[in-house]
Amino acid sequence: MNFRISTENNEELFLGPGACLSRSTRGRERSEEACPVRTAFQVDRDRILHCKAFRRLKHKTQVFLAPEGDHYRTRLTHTLEVSQIARTIARALRLNEDLTEAIALGHDLGHTPFGHAGERVLDELLPGGFHHVSQSLRVVDKLERGGAGLNLTWEVRDGILGHSKGQGSLAGARRDDLPATQEGKLVRLADVIAYVNHDLDDATRSGLISLTDVPERLRALLGETHSQRIDTMVNDILASSMDGALVEVRLSDRIRDGVAGLRDWLFQNVYRADPVESDFLKASRVLRELFQHFMNHPSDLTSCAEGEASSDPPEVLVADFLAGMTDRYAMNLYQRLFLPQPWKTL
Numbered sequence: 001m002n003f004r005i006s007t008e009n010n011e012e013l014f015l016g017p018g019a020c021l022s023r024s025t026r027g028r029e030r031s032e033e034a035c036p037v038r039t040a041f042q043v044d045r046d047r048i049l050h051c052k053a054f055r056r057l058k059h060k061t062q063v064f065l066a067p068e069g070d071h072y073r074t075r076l077t078h079t080l081e082v083s084q085i086a087r088t089i090a091r092a093l094r095l096n097e098d099l100t101e102a103i104a105l106g107h108d109l110g111h112t113p114f115g116h117a118g119e120r121v122l123d124e125l126l127p128g129g130f131h132h133v134s135q136s137l138r139v140v141d142k143l144e145r146g147g148a149g150l151n152l153t154w155e156v157r158d159g160i161l162g163h164s165k166g167q168g169s170l171a172g173a174r175r176d177d178l179p180a181t182q183e184g185k186l187v188r189l190a191d192v193i194a195y196v197n198h199d200l201d202d203a204t205r206s207g208l209i210s211l212t213d214v215p216e217r218l219r220a221l222l223g224e225t226h227s228q229r230i231d232t233m234v235n236d237i238l239a240s241s242m243d244g245a246l247v248e249v250r251l252s253d254r255i256r257d258g259v260a261g262l263r264d265w266l267f268q269n270v271y272r273a274d275p276v277e278s279d280f281l282k283a284s285r286v287l288r289e290l291f292q293h294f295m296n297h298p299s300d301l302t303s304c305a306e307g308e309a310s311s312d313p314p315e316v317l318v319a320d321f322l323a324g325m326t327d328r329y330a331m332n333l334y335q336r337l338f339l340p341q342p343w344k345t346l
Contacts, residue, residue, distance in 0.1 A: 003037045011039075016094030018246035020181045026154035029141075040153050045102040047150045053109040053139045054079075059326035061115040063199050063271065064206060065279040071205065073198050075111055079104065081198055085234065086190035090183060092238055093246055099183040103159030106152070107187060110135025113327045114287065116271070117280030121287045126319045133164045135323050143320060147310070159184030163191055170256050185249040186237075193233045196262050201226050203270045215265065221258040233259060286334045287322055293337060294318045 008023045015021065022039035035043050048054055057076035064072050073081075083104035090100040111132045112118030122130035137160055141149045162179035169177075170192060179185050203209045211224070223229040236255040241247060251259065270276065294301040298314055301321060310317055322330070335341075 004035055004039055007039050015096060016246050018182045019095045020099055020155055020183055028151050028153055030151050039098060041098040041102050044152045044156045045098055048102060048106040051144045056326050059328055060111055060113055061327050063202055065283060072202050075108055079108055081194040082190050085193055086187050089186055089234060089237055093241060095183050099155055100186055102156045103184055103187045106160050107163040109139045110323060112323045113325045113330045114283035117283050118287055121284045122319050125291050126315055130319060133161055136160050155181050159187055163188050170260055182249050197226055197229050199266055208273060209269055218258055218262050286330055290322060290334060291318055
């Protein structure tokens with residue numbers, strides 16, 4: 001019995017008209033034999049989940065650098081929260097949950113150590129700039145599996161490429177800014193729902209802010225507690241996306257403006273707060289000096305980095321190496337390269 005075909009048949013019976021069916025995928029860059037058990041999107045999800053870049057997310061900063069507390073989010077826990085929020089909504093809207101999960105799990109694979117501070121440094125140093133979205137795609141297309149990449153489907157790659165908003169419009173400034181599938185659009189919204197809520201939670205846990213510091217109008221609109229805010233946002237997507245049937249995954253104008261307002265407040269009061277920025281400036285120095293070291297000593301890069309030599313320019317190879325580091329690996333390597341090491345007793 002071919003279990004994949006049975007699953008694909010069930011998708012046609014149970015998924016809504018806006019869902020992306022697994023058998024309707026635009027395919028992979030390199031053709032390969034279909035799995036007899038899993039659909040194409042289930043294969044992609046598993047490849048992402050088992051890749052090395054995914055495992056490294058557990059030691060990459062979300063907001064607070066190297067926190068001593070055990071309950072602060074990392075880039076991995078952020079990814080899992082995005083996935084769970086997106087899957088909940090996908091199931092309610094009868095979208096393809098496997099495609100949704102694959103995009104969610106892969107969306108931050110290219111993130112640097114030290115959060116967005118690391119991204120800013122590489123963006124300044126790399127000719128042509130650096131963005132974690134493009135790097136995430138580079139990870140799955142080229143860097144994983146010793147240069148072979150994961151050979152993901154077009155829909156998952158499109159969702160990864162279209163997930164990021166920065167401080168831009170949640171609805172996309174242009175139609176081309178948005179992913180092509182409803183599942184990709186859903187992950188784009190689930191990403192911001194996750195981070196504005198868990199970053200607020202971590203910031204209050206740290207003592208950096210108090211919940212009462214959040215503007216009263218935002219608390220009245222979105223909710224006073226973590227769960228209330230997520231419920232508000234999730235239920236608004238469900239109500240706004242349906243008109244008898246799925247129209248498009250979206251937030252209402254009112255809640256979207258509230259989410260954007262909370263995000264902008266966090267940028268001003270958390271992400272760019274002096275204590276956070278102070279640590280990020282120190283982390284920036286670590287990456288700057290590592291970048292310069294490997295540009296000046298390419299043989300050291302060959303001895304440290306995995307994989308075969310590449311035809312890419314040296315600065316791209318250095319950026320690949322640095323972007324793939326965890327926070328602790330970057331700090332330990334910096335210490336080894338630039339700080340005196342204690343002599344070991346013979």
